Structure formats: structure tokens, C-alpha cells
Amino acid sequence: xxxxxxxxxxxxxxxxxxxxxxxxxxxxxxxxxxxxxxxxxxxxxxxxxxxxxxxxxxxxxxxxxxxxxxxxxxxxxxxxxxxxxxxxxxxxxxxxxxxxxxxxxxxxxxxxxxxxxxxxxxxxxxxxxxx
Numbered sequence: 001x002x003x004x005x006x007x008x009x010x011x012x013x014x015x016x017x018x019x020x021x022x023x024x025x026x027x028x029x030x031x032x033x034x035x036x037x038x039x040x041x042x043x044x045x046x047x048x049x050x051x052x053x054x055x056x057x058x059x060x061x062x063x064x065x066x067x068x069x070x071x072x073x074x075x076x077x078x079x080x081x082x083x084x085x086x087x088x089x090x091x092x093x094x095x096x097x098x099x100x101x102x103x104x105x106x107x108x109x110x111x112x113x114x115x116x117x118x119x120x121x122x123x124x125x126x127x128x129x130x131x
Contacts, residue, residue: 006109007037007130009071010100013112014041014049017069018062024114031112031131032069039112040074041066042103044096078106091121101125 016024017032032039041049046066053062079102087098097118104111104122110130111122119129 005037006107007035007039008074008100008104008107008109008111009039009041009045010111010113010115010118011041011045011048011096012114013131014046014066014071015052016114018049018053018065028114028131035130037110037130039069039071040103040107040109041071042074042099043076044099046073048096074103074107078103093118093121097121101127 012024013028013032016022016028019025022028049066050059050062053059083102084095084098087093087101088095091098091101093101097115100111100113100118101121103109104127105125110128111118112129112131113119113122114131122129
């Protein structure tokens with residue numbers, strides 16, 4: 001039996017999935033519907049993705065929809081502060097993107113993002129892209 005692959009999601013995946021007007025919505029929706037991976041998102045990324053929904057007073061509904069897609073919140077103790085600082089210094093990524101990258105590394109997972117800079121940093125460090 002094949003081992004289930006883990007894919008770590010960036011916040012922009014959730015944001016695009018919940019906004020039909022987002023440029024990446026169709027591609028992300030197709031990815032989420034067809035993925036057989038174990039989809040996970042770091043807590044910080046999930047919070048970031050929920051901000052607009054909370055502002056629109058749809059936070060609880062959005063969280064329920066995310067859970068219905070089978071997306072699970074990742075533990076936030078997978079890496080150290082030094083790991084994050086090192087990634088930030090070496091890649092120039094913003095800290096939330098460093099959290100996603102560090103989570104994918106620590107989980108030996110693929111990464112899903114619509115952000116070109118994060119995608120490049122992931123592939124440069126040997127992480128496979130799922131989207």
C-alpha cells in the first residue's frame with residue numbers, strides 16, 4: 001500500500017479557494033477537489049487565510065468549510081525559531097512563508113502555493129510542488 005503523501009498549504013491556497021473572484025480560484029478549486037494527499041496547513045497560515053472571512057463575519061463558516069475539505073491544522077512545534085530565522089535570512093521570504101517552507105521540510109511534504117517566490121524557494125531547497 002502506498003504511503004499517503006502530505007502536502008502543506010500556503011494561506012493563499014485557502015484564500016483563493018474561498019474567493020470565486022481570485023485569479024487562482026479555478027486552479028486551486030480543481031487541485032483541492034482532485035488531491036488525494038493529506039492536506040495540512042500551519043496554524044499561522046490558517047489564521048492568515050481566515051482574516052478576510054472573520055472581517056466579513058464568516059469566520060466560523062469558513063473554518064467549517066476548510067475542515068470539510070479534509071484540511072488539517074499542522075502542529076506548530078515542528079521546527080525551531082533558529083530554523084525560521086535561518087530561512088528568513090537565506091531566502092528573503094516573509095516570516096509566514098518561512099513557516100510554510102519550514103513545515104513542508106519538517107513534514108517531508110510537498111508544498112502548494114500560488115506565490116512564485118515561495119515556490120522557487122521550495123524547489124531550490126528540494127521540496128516538490130503539488131501546485
